[in-house]
Amino acid sequence: MLEVSQLNVQYGEVRVLENLNLTVDKGNIVAITGTNGSGKTSVLNAIAGIHPPSSGSIIFSNEKIHGLPTHQIVGKGLVLVPEGRQLFPTLTVQENLMAGLHSKGGLLLKNKLPQDLLKRFPIIKNRLNTSGASLSGGQAQLIALARGLISKPKLLLLDEPTLGLAPIAVKEFFDLILKLREEGQTILMVEQNLKQTLEIADYGYVLESGKLVMQGSGNALLKNSGLVENYLGFKNT
Amino acid sequence: MLNDYLLTVISNIGMISMIAISAYLILITGEISFGQQAYFGISAYAGSIATTLWGWPFWMALIFGSFLAGVAGGLISALTVRINGIYYSIATLAFAEMVRLSLLKFSYQFEIDGEWIGPNGSEGFGEIRWIFENDISILEYTLLIYLVLFLLIAFIYLIEHSKLGMIFRMLGQDPLLASVQGVKIIRYKVLAASLAGFAAGLGGMLYAHSFTYIEPQIFNVMLGVHSLAYGLIGGLGTVLGPIIGVVLDIGFLESIRGIQGYRMIVFGGLMAVMLIFMPRGILDEKRVHRFKKFWEGKTHV
Numbered sequence: 001m002l003e004v005s006q007l008n009v010q011y012g013e014v015r016v017l018e019n020l021n022l023t024v025d026k027g028n029i030v031a032i033t034g035t036n037g038s039g040k041t042s043v044l045n046a047i048a049g050i051h052p053p054s055s056g057s058i059i060f061s062n063e064k065i066h067g068l069p070t071h072q073i074v075g076k077g078l079v080l081v082p083e084g085r086q087l088f089p090t091l092t093v094q095e096n097l098m099a100g101l102h103s104k105g106g107l108l109l110k111n112k113l114p115q116d117l118l119k120r121f122p123i124i125k126n127r128l129n130t131s132g133a134s135l136s137g138g139q140a141q142l143i144a145l146a147r148g149l150i151s152k153p154k155l156l157l158l159d160e161p162t163l164g165l166a167p168i169a170v171k172e173f174f175d176l177i178l179k180l181r182e183e184g185q186t187i188l189m190v191e192q193n194l195k196q197t198l199e200i201a202d203y204g205y206v207l208e209s210g211k212l213v214m215q216g217s218g219n220a221l222l223k224n225s226g227l228v229e230n231y232l233g234f235k236n237t
Numbered sequence: 238m239l240n241d242y243l244l245t246v247i248s249n250i251g252m253i254s255m256i257a258i259s260a261y262l263i264l265i266t267g268e269i270s271f272g273q274q275a276y277f278g279i280s281a282y283a284g285s286i287a288t289t290l291w292g293w294p295f296w297m298a299l300i301f302g303s304f305l306a307g308v309a310g311g312l313i314s315a316l317t318v319r320i321n322g323i324y325y326s327i328a329t330l331a332f333a334e335m336v337r338l339s340l341l342k343f344s345y346q347f348e349i350d351g352e353w354i355g356p357n358g359s360e361g362f363g364e365i366r367w368i369f370e371n372d373i374s375i376l377e378y379t380l381l382i383y384l385v386l387f388l389l390i391a392f393i394y395l396i397e398h399s400k401l402g403m404i405f406r407m408l409g410q411d412p413l414l415a416s417v418q419g420v421k422i423i424r425y426k427v428l429a430a431s432l433a434g435f436a437a438g439l440g441g442m443l444y445a446h447s448f449t450y451i452e453p454q455i456f457n458v459m460l461g462v463h464s465l466a467y468g469l470i471g472g473l474g475t476v477l478g479p480i481i482g483v484v485l486d487i488g489f490l491e492s493i494r495g496i497q498g499y500r501m502i503v504f505g506g507l508m509a510v511m512l513i514f515m516p517r518g519i520l521d522e523k524r525v526h527r528f529k530k531f532w533e534g535k536t537h538v
Contacts, residue, residue, distance in 0.1 A: 080417045081417075082417060088411060088415075091407070095403055099415075129530060131522075
């Protein structure tokens with residue numbers, strides 16, 4: 001579904017990604033992990049067109065998307081839920097969700113929200129007229145995920161979705177991600193909860209200083225003692 | 238009965254409200270423009286040339302001047318769309334000063350009844366006599382100003398309650414988050430700037446015909462700063478916010494003769510207090526939202 005080849009990204013003189021190769025197959029959860037500053041977010045930003053790559057190719061559903069502006073990439077069914085930018089603070093929850101339909105031409109304020117979305121996210125129903133700013137971090141993250149899903153994307157990109165959430169909210173979030181995979185949703189996620197992420201990931205990539213240093217199935221990476229000790233900072237028991 | 242002074246204050250509030258709405262439109266898309274006075278001036282000159290020198294009907298000249306201001310607004314926005322924050326503000330200020338200084342050199346005069354009429358650099362542009370030639374009273378002209386203002390407010394109100402208004406606010410709050418929803422940032426920023434230019438243009442053309450004389454100095458940076466301050470004082474939650482700001486300044490501070498000499502000091506102080514305690518103005522998004530909820534609750538009972 002997504003094929004990234006020889007991707008290089010530079011911020012001015014600084015090269016943040018070097019010759020990165022990455023593949024995401026349909027229906028899989030793929031995780032990108034690594035230490036702070038390893039270039040994880042830059043991968044998602046390059047794929048979503050926020051920071052175009054300096055060289056390399058990004059093929060999505062057999063179409064070249066590198067160099068396209070973000071709005072065109074969104075239109076092709078690739079939706080990013082960026083880190084720390086959950087909701088538009090002064091818009092209501094309903095408006096925030098409707099914003100996710102913009103690429104489908106469905107951003108109409110009086111539109112009814114899809115029933116399956118309301119069922120999956122019961123939190124929404126009683127908060128439709130609440131402003132984005134008045135929600136807790138966990139609630140806002142769920143609404144942001146719901147907005148990412150409302151347009152039924154082919155590929156969902158999640159950047160640090162559990163950052164700052166309480167452990168119980170993190171568990172609920174990962175349960176939801178697993179349910180989405182069962183329903184066939186393809187997900188590429190950057191996540192700091194490495195153990196939990198690799199436990200659910202079909203495949204994982206480990207970055208260090210912009211370079212790919214390890215890859216494999218989530219389970220294989222978890223069992224790799226070198227990775228565990230050098231990059232994830234905990235001992236596998 | 239309303240006396241002429243009071244009518245002048247009321248008509249001033251109406252005309253300045255249009256440039257305040259113009260600055261407000263830019264503010265809600267997340268930028269601060271110090272240059273809306275340029276569009277006010279462009280339309281004042283263009284509209285006055287159209288009625289006085291070319292003999293165009295008033296309404297056609299009003300649309301022409303405002304359209305020109307809207308095109309200029311869109312053009313400047315297209316050129317500056319990739320810069321933001323303080324850099325955008327400085328670019329708008331530089332453009333406005335460029336327009337003002339160009340008007341100081343701009344001469345375009347016709348001989349009418351043995352008299353040279355039209356803009357002539359720093360001497361300005363007098364004899365904009367449409368009001369006198371058509372025997373329009375101050376009261377009638379004030380009503381005309383408020384008709385235009387009402388139409389403008391209704392138009393902006395419709396925009397605010399449409400998809401477009403929501404996109405403008407998305408851009409203002411988080412352009413990156415808006416872009417990952419598929420919003421074409423450049424398109425909507427240019428559109429907002431064009432609408433803002435058009436709104437300022439309406440006020441400028443009406444202003445020129447109200448005072449029958451204009452000169453480049455009128456369109457200086459203080460007009461732009463005031464128009465910006467009106468939105469920040471009155472509130473960024475609704476189009477009525479900047480009008481509240483105008484009423485507070487022109488209707489209240491300027492009209493109380495006792496504080497005439499201290500007006501700018503009081504206005505500056507008010508601005509500072511507002512920025513500290515109500516950074517998005519009296520009618521900010523939260524209060525407007527609360528008011529809407531309260532109103533909906535009342536109407537559902």
